[in-house]
Amino acid sequence: MIRTDRLSRRFGDRIALAPLTTEFQRAQVTVLLGPSGCGKSTLLRLVIGLLRPDTGSVQIDGETLTSANVERLRLAIGYVIQDGGLFPHLSARANITLMARWLGWPQARIDARLATVIGLARIDADRLDQYPATLSGGERQRVGIARALLLDPPLLLCDEPLSALDPITRSALQDELGELFSQLGKTVLWVTHDLHEAARLAHDILLMRSGQVVQRGTLDELMAHPADPFVTLFINAQRGQLPVSVGG
Amino acid sequence: MSTTLDGARPTPAVGGPSVPLARVAPGSTSARAHRLALGALLILASLLSPVSTVSGARPDVPTVAGAAPAATNTAATTTVTTNSGSPQLTIGSKRFTESYILAEVARRAASAAGEATVRHEQGLGNTGIVFAALASGAIDVYVEYTGTLAREILRLPDPDDAAALAAGLAAGLKARGLSMSRPLGFNNTYALAMKATVADKLGIARLSDLAARPALRLGLTQEFIGRADGWAGLRRHYALPFGTPRGVDHGIKFTALASNQLDVIDVYSTDAAIERYGLRVLEDDRAYFPRYDAVLLYRADLPARLPRTFAALRALEGRFDDASMRALNARAEVGGESFAQAASAFTIGAGATGQAPVIAAAAAAQRSLYSAVFDADFARLTMEHMVLVFVSLALSIVAGVPLGVWCANSAAARRWVLPAVGLIQTVPSLALLAFLITFYSRIGLVPALTALFLYGLLPIVRNTCAGLEAIPQALRDSGRALGLPRGARLLRIELPLALGSILAGVQTSAVINVGTATIAAFIGAGGYGERIATGLALNDTTVLLAGALPAAALALLVQLGFGTLERWALPAPLRGVRQ
Numbered sequence: 001m002i003r004t005d006r007l008s009r010r011f012g013d014r015i016a017l018a019p020l021t022t023e024f025q026r027a028q029v030t031v032l033l034g035p036s037g038c039g040k041s042t043l044l045r046l047v048i049g050l051l052r053p054d055t056g057s058v059q060i061d062g063e064t065l066t067s068a069n070v071e072r073l074r075l076a077i078g079y080v081i082q083d084g085g086l087f088p089h090l091s092a093r094a095n096i097t098l099m100a101r102w103l104g105w106p107q108a109r110i111d112a113r114l115a116t117v118i119g120l121a122r123i124d125a126d127r128l129d130q131y132p133a134t135l136s137g138g139e140r141q142r143v144g145i146a147r148a149l150l151l152d153p154p155l156l157l158c159d160e161p162l163s164a165l166d167p168i169t170r171s172a173l174q175d176e177l178g179e180l181f182s183q184l185g186k187t188v189l190w191v192t193h194d195l196h197e198a199a200r201l202a203h204d205i206l207l208m209r210s211g212q213v214v215q216r217g218t219l220d221e222l223m224a225h226p227a228d229p230f231v232t233l234f235i236n237a238q239r240g241q242l243p244v245s246v247g248g
Numbered sequence: 249m250s251t252t253l254d255g256a257r258p259t260p261a262v263g264g265p266s267v268p269l270a271r272v273a274p275g276s277t278s279a280r281a282h283r284l285a286l287g288a289l290l291i292l293a294s295l296l297s298p299v300s301t302v303s304g305a306r307p308d309v310p311t312v313a314g315a316a317p318a319a320t321n322t323a324a325t326t327t328v329t330t331n332s333g334s335p336q337l338t339i340g341s342k343r344f345t346e347s348y349i350l351a352e353v354a355r356r357a358a359s360a361a362g363e364a365t366v367r368h369e370q371g372l373g374n375t376g377i378v379f380a381a382l383a384s385g386a387i388d389v390y391v392e393y394t395g396t397l398a399r400e401i402l403r404l405p406d407p408d409d410a411a412a413l414a415a416g417l418a419a420g421l422k423a424r425g426l427s428m429s430r431p432l433g434f435n436n437t438y439a440l441a442m443k444a445t446v447a448d449k450l451g452i453a454r455l456s457d458l459a460a461r462p463a464l465r466l467g468l469t470q471e472f473i474g475r476a477d478g479w480a481g482l483r484r485h486y487a488l489p490f491g492t493p494r495g496v497d498h499g500i501k502f503t504a505l506a507s508n509q510l511d512v513i514d515v516y517s518t519d520a521a522i523e524r525y526g527l528r529v530l531e532d533d534r535a536y537f538p539r540y541d542a543v544l545l546y547r548a549d550l551p552a553r554l555p556r557t558f559a560a561l562r563a564l565e566g567r568f569d570d571a572s573m574r575a576l577n578a579r580a581e582v583g584g585e586s587f588a589q590a591a592s593a594f595t596i597g598a599g600a601t602g603q604a605p606v607i608a609a610a611a612a613a614q615r616s617l618y619s620a621v622f623d624a625d626f627a628r629l630t631m632e633h634m635v636l637v638f639v640s641l642a643l644s645i646v647a648g649v650p651l652g653v654w655c656a657n658s659a660a661a662r663r664w665v666l667p668a669v670g671l672i673q674t675v676p677s678l679a680l681l682a683f684l685i686t687f688y689s690r691i692g693l694v695p696a697l698t699a700l701f702l703y704g705l706l707p708i709v710r711n712t713c714a715g716l717e718a719i720p721q722a723l724r725d726s727g728r729a730l731g732l733p734r735g736a737r738l739l740r741i742e743l744p745l746a747l748g749s750i751l752a753g754v755q756t757s758a759v760i761n762v763g764t765a766t767i768a769a770f771i772g773a774g775g776y777g778e779r780i781a782t783g784l785a786l787n788d789t790t791v792l793l794a795g796a797l798p799a800a801a802l803a804l805l806v807q808l809g810f811g812t813l814e815r816w817a818l819p820a821p822l823r824g825v826r827q
Contacts, residue, residue, distance in 0.1 A: 045725075048729050049728075050725050050728060050729060071731050071732075071733055072731070073731075074728075074729060074730065074731035075731040077729070077731075079726070079729035079730070081722060081725070081726065082722075083722075085722050085723065085725070085726035085729075086726075087723060087726070087727075087741055087745070088723075088745070088821045088822065089744045089745055089747075089818075089819045089821065089822050090819075098730065098732075098740070099730050099731065099732070102732060102736060102740070131819065131820060131821045132821070133821045134821075147730075157729075
């Protein structure tokens with residue numbers, strides 16, 4: 001589905017992502033996990049072409065990402081960021097339907113698809129005419145997700161979408177989204193520093209540090225066979241915060 | 249931007265870049281920078297004028313006078329016709345009463361010849377601007393003074409005698425494709441004057457008496473301070489013990505003197521205010537001031553192009569004396585007559601007739617501000633002003649927003665475009681107008697709109713650029729990640745998000761334009777500035793306010809209008825957000 005081939009990027013002297021050759025599987029949630037600055041967001045931004053790689057390339061369904069095809073390929077990618085990345089001058093409805101209107105869909109098709117995605121993201125229809133500033137944080141995030149789902153893209157890239165939410169809302173959305181992704185069969189790359197979130201969502205985890213992938217596997221594999229003392233350190237640092245033991 | 253009158257400033261050398269009221273001084277500009285720029289422009293104008301006159305067939309420049317080839321010598325081939333088929337004569341005037349009146353006298357005489365349609369472009373500016381207009385062919389003729397010509401325009405060395413002066417003037421003018429008539433008859437020289445009561449008390453009758461009185465407060469017009477035959481030479485000649493004198497506007501210096509803010513001012517010797525304010529003209533006992541004989545200065549092709557009109561103008565030679573000129577000036581300044589009415593009191597046979605109708609003065613002075621504001625020309629001036637403001641604003645938006653977008657997307661553009669449009673702001677408006685008159689070889693609406701357009705750019709370019717740059721990176725990324733192409737992101741996301749900032753820039757530009765547009769009157773483009781110019785020339789506060797108040801009201805309306813526009817155009821979350 002998604003392949004990276006010796007993909008790397010520096011910012012000045014700092015290696016944001018060391019050359020990475022890997023694949024992400026179709027219809028799986030892959031969590032890019034790690035502390036701040038580990039390169040997980042950089043990898044995501046390289047995949048959707050918001051950053052140019054220094055070396056290497058990204059392939060999406062066998063097609064190598066270039067400046068010529070990036071806008072077309074992005075139509076097949078949903079991108080969700082913290083707080084939804086909503087445009088403040090557009091209502092929730094206009095934010096969600098922006099791309100459909102841009103692509104010239106007939107109004108009836110837009111309305112039907114809107115009804116579907118607000119159902120998936122569990123948005124009250126009577127909140128659609130609100131501007132982002134008058135929505136709650138959770139509502140903004142749901143609108144951001146609905147917007148990303150509008151064109152029914154097979155691939156979703158989520159860059160710490162829930163980290164600005166309060167714990168209760170976050171927990172509810174994690175459960176909902178996990179269900180949603182498996183129901184829709186989306187291929188998801190999910191960036192977080194939250195081990196608990198990874199535990200709830202991930203089929204596959206890439207634990208990163210300083211631009212390197214330290215270990216890849218399920219959470220159980222990471223805990224049972226840590227490839228590096230950092231893996232244990234990272235897991236233990238967050239395990240203590242959890243109300244129940246992770247991964248049983 | 250300051251809006252103070254020039255005379256109210258502590259030092260004469262401070263001039264804001266675009267201060268409408270400070271620019272309306274007859275024969276006076278607001279800053280030394282203006283004079284420097286104008287000096288350079290005079291040279292430029294004299295360099296350019298042969299080009300514009302020789303290249304007679306310039307179909308893109310419909311201005312009549314300027315398109316006539318100087319070298320051709322038959323009237324039939326050189327007469328340039330307008331759409332109506334009648335040849336045109338354009339007479340210019342400087343921005344003070346006498347120049348207005350003489351231009352009206354000339355207009356009546358030229359019209360009577362029945363050969364050409366005669367226009368009077370009123371109050372174009374000070375010497376520099378009017379001469380530039382003549383040199384470029386935007387006007388055909390205006391009244392100039394020999395002393396100004398010799399010292400200020402041609403910068404001739406002090407001549408040995410009158411014959412040498414005449415020869416020097418003729419040669420200097422010929423080189424510029426210009427010529428001058430014989431004197432009209434009066435000598436309007438510069439002079440210094442004091443209140444007669446104060447002069448008597450201090451025992452001052454002559455300029456040399458001033459040397460013993462270093463405590464006197466001098467208030468001189470900027471033009472007199474700056475010109476070659478003005479203050480600097482006078483101070484040397486009489487060894488006067490004064491530093492840099494205060495610069496005051498021609499229109500307000502008499503008021504300042506009357507209210508004892510000043511002790512000594514410069515006047516013209518035919519100034520109607522001399523009697524009105526009971527002034528003592530100090531005797532030039534060491535013969536510093538040259539003669540300022542009024543002459544008609546005209547383009548050299550005029551006699552061949554419009555021979556009968558020219559003959560009618562020549563008939564004005566020798567028809568005036570100091571007293572009759574002062575009487576005509578008094579009709580306008582004291583009697584409250586229009587310039588055309590005052591000019592009509594002059595007839596070729598009899599010179600100026602009658603006394604100034606002093607009784608009418610009281611009536612004129614008591615005319616209410618209300619009736620002055622809503623005079624018959626109110627609708628026309630309002631329309632002209634609106635056209636100036638909003639047409640130039642539209643041009644500024646059309647050019648400024650794309651420039652702002654370019655700046656926001658290119659570091660190189662930011663480095664060059666922003667300083668360039670900023671630099672335009674620092675060009676004094678009179679200097680810019682003088683340059684544009686030369687550039688277009690015409691006066692009136694086109695150079696005025698161009699100047700206002702250029703001044704309007706900076707707020708729009710800067711606010712567009714700032715508004716776009718202030719959009720958070722996350723929102724830019726969201727637009728890109730959705731797959732919107734660059735143009736769609738700009739139109740649907742970035743410009744709407746920057747709209748508040750852009751509107752604020754447009755509003756600033758519009759409000760500035762309302763004020764700056766008052767200068768358009770000085771190059772014949774009309775608007776409320778006509779009243780301000782006239783009011784200053786006549787020292788008539790009512791007329792001045794009748795121009796300034798509607799301009800201020802219009803500025804307020806524009807401000808309010810933009811408030812409404814913002815509420816209408818901006819989605820609720822963006823209102824009041826101005827980066």
